[in-house]
Amino acid sequence: NVYTVPDLLERGYTGPEIRWALMRVHYRQNLNFTMKGMEDVRSALARVRECRSRMEDIAAGKVPAGADPVEEMCAKAREEIFGCLDDDLDIAGAQAGLFALVTAANKAAPAREGAEEVLQVFREVEDVLGIPGPALGAEGPPREVVELAKKREEARKARNFAEADRLREEIRSLGWKVIDTPQGPKFSKG
Incomplete structure (x- = not known):
């Protein structure tokens, strides 16, 4: 089967979801593209969006902040994400590092400054990979x-x-x- 980008957009997938799906395999390996894989990507990026939204709410003072330190967690995530990218452009490893940060951030109750630090890591990943960028959160519901x-x-x-x-x-x-x-x-x- 062959899927074109317009086909995927017509099925309701966004540009960042398509980009994430295409990037999750190492450049030296063949990509096994499936619709199940696209659904997995959609679900994974929803987790990132939800974490990002939660951190934005904490940073903006919309919800009560905690006091959990997150600096070490963010430093570890940066090291893992950018270390993987430096190691033969291991994007799958970088994605795993991002999800480790999402998991840790979701378990934490950071202070407002800590939430801003987590958001800064998201922005740094966004600058390099173009995801999980604002395009995912900017589009509101109809x-x-x-x-x-x-x-x-x-x-x-x-x-x-x-x-x-x-x-x-x-x-x-x-x-x-x-x-x-x-x-x-x-x-x-x-």
Whole structure:
């Protein structure tokens, strides 16, 4: 089977998702491109987006900050990510380093400055690889999804959970996931 970039875009994949999928194999190896692989990439990048969003909220003071030190974690991530890139352009290893940072950052409760440090590592990776860049977080949900989420929120407040679940499924059928937070609903693609 052959897939072109327009085919993948038509299927709802974003440029960063396609780029990430193409880069995850070492340049000396053949790429086994599958739609399952694209779904795995979408899920992986959603984890990065969610972590990034959480760190942005902490850094901006939107959610309570903790006091966990993250400087050592960030230094280790930089060393692993950029060490892999320096070692024969091992992008798969660099991606693994990024996900190790995401896992550690999700377990931590950093202070505002610590969250900013994690975001700085994301920006450095973004500068080199072009991902997980703002293109992933900048595109918001379409108006229809936002309206459905508002109706869902009203249904939840009225304790009409069957209607809220139906609206959640309708949002999911449009390719979006709604995440309930104390600050209101957030959205992620997929």
